[in-house]
Amino acid sequence: MxxxxxxxxxxxxxxxxxxxxxxxxxxxxxxxxxxxxxxxxxxxxxxxxxxxxxxxxxxxxxxxxxxxxxxxxxxxxxxxLADGDELHPVQRAFLELGAFQCGFCTPGMIVSAVALLDANPAPSDEEIVAGMDRNICRCCSHPRIVKAVRRAVELAEGGAR
Known part of the structure; x- marks a missing residue:
C-alpha cells in the first residue's frame, strides 16, 4: 500500500x-x-x-x-443517472421491459448502455450486442437487455432526457 x-x-x-x-x-x-x-x-x-x-x-x-x-x-x-425522480431513459427501459432477473449485473449493464448510446445514439442490434459484450448477466437476460437498449433509443428519440 x-x-x-x-x-x-x-x-x-x-x-x-x-x-x-x-x-x-x-x-x-x-x-x-x-x-x-x-x-x-x-x-x-x-x-x-x-x-x-x-x-x-x-x-x-x-x-x-x-x-x-x-x-x-x-x-x-x-x-x-436519474434526474431527481426522473429516471434516465435507459433505466426506464430496463424497468419497463424487466431486463433483469436477480439484478446484480443491472447497474453495470445500465451504465454500459448509457455509454453505448452516448457514443452511438441509434445502434443496430449487432452494435448493441458488441457494445454490451463487456458485461455478463449470469441469469441469461441478454435478449431482454438488447430489447431494453432498443427501447431506450425510442424513449430518447421521444424527447425523454
Whole structure:
C-alpha cells in the first residue's frame, strides 16, 4: 500500500475528496468511503462489468481503476443517472421491459448502455450486442437487455432526457 493522499474528483455532479491510498480501486472508494453501492464487485478482474461506471463519459471497470486515475475527473455511477425522480431513459427501459432477473449485473449493464448510446445514439442490434459484450448477466437476460437498449433509443428519440 502506498502513502495516503487526498484524491479530489466529481462524483455524480458533486465535488468529492477522499484521503486514501492512491492505489485503492475506484470501486472500493465509491462503495466504502462514499457509500455508493450501485456498482458491484463481481469478478474483480474487469471481465464481468458489474462495476461499470462512467469516467469523463467513458465506461470503465471501477474494480480495475486506481482511484488516483479519477483525480480531477468526473465519475458517474448508476446513482447519478436519474434526474431527481426522473429516471434516465435507459433505466426506464430496463424497468419497463424487466431486463433483469436477480439484478446484480443491472447497474453495470445500465451504465454500459448509457455509454453505448452516448457514443452511438441509434445502434443496430449487432452494435448493441458488441457494445454490451463487456458485461455478463449470469441469469441469461441478454435478449431482454438488447430489447431494453432498443427501447431506450425510442424513449430518447421521444424527447425523454
Amino acid at each position: 502506498g502513502a495516503e493522499v487526498t484524491v479530489r474528483f466529481t462524483v455524480n455532479g458533486r465535488e468529492r475528496s477522499v484521503a486514501t491510498d492512491p492505489d485503492r480501486t475506484l470501486l472500493d472508494v465509491l462503495r466504502e468511503d462514499l457509500e455508493l453501492r450501485g456498482a458491484k464487485h463481481g469478478c474483480g478482474e474487469g471481465i464481468c462489468g458489474a462495476c461499470s461506471v462512467l469516467v469523463d463519459g467513458r465506461r470503465m471497470n471501477a474494480c480495475r481503476t486506481a482511484v488516483a486515475k479519477a483525480a480531477g475527473r468526473s465519475v458517474v455511477t448508476i446513482e447519478g
